[in-house]
Amino acid sequence: MIGILLSVLCIVLPMNSSNIRQWLKAGDLEKLEDVIIDGQGQKLLKESSADDKTRAFLRSVPDRISKMDAIHKVVEEGDLRQTKNLLDRRKYAMSRDKNGVSLLHKAVMNGRTEVAEYLASNYPEILNLTDAVSKHN
Template structure:
């Protein structure tokens, strides 16, 4: 459900998720993005490949816009 909303860019549904007090569900998605960034920083290509299951994740930015 949340993955589909993220993939489709359905900001309205994601905002409502947070407003309903279920923002913790988004943490799972951002945790994966953080893990990808860490693997890139560490130069762990194998881990990066295993974590990226959608092209959009390869383009995800962190809170600093990197």
């Protein structure tokens, strides 16, 4: 379900600078977090906000990007234990890297069958997630 929603979000509300500015102004932290989950967190690095909560969120962006990078790295390496540890929020399973590649596709492309099976069985919504590798869903 989350995968479908994120895919729809990307179609209906593209993560362009205009929408990002609107989300910053509105203090919509959920949509701003989706920018990071979608692999586009770098778009938030130079942004600012008058809102305290949004400013605090923006200060956390580099750490959040690092966490997404770490998750993608352990999936690519096939480290199932670390994958389980780092996926401490369901939403993280829906993440893409900066090139638009999802965790599941990264696991499959690198022959990490055990990790791919874990992701598919524990996060079935990931099966509907499209990325730069597979745009057919």
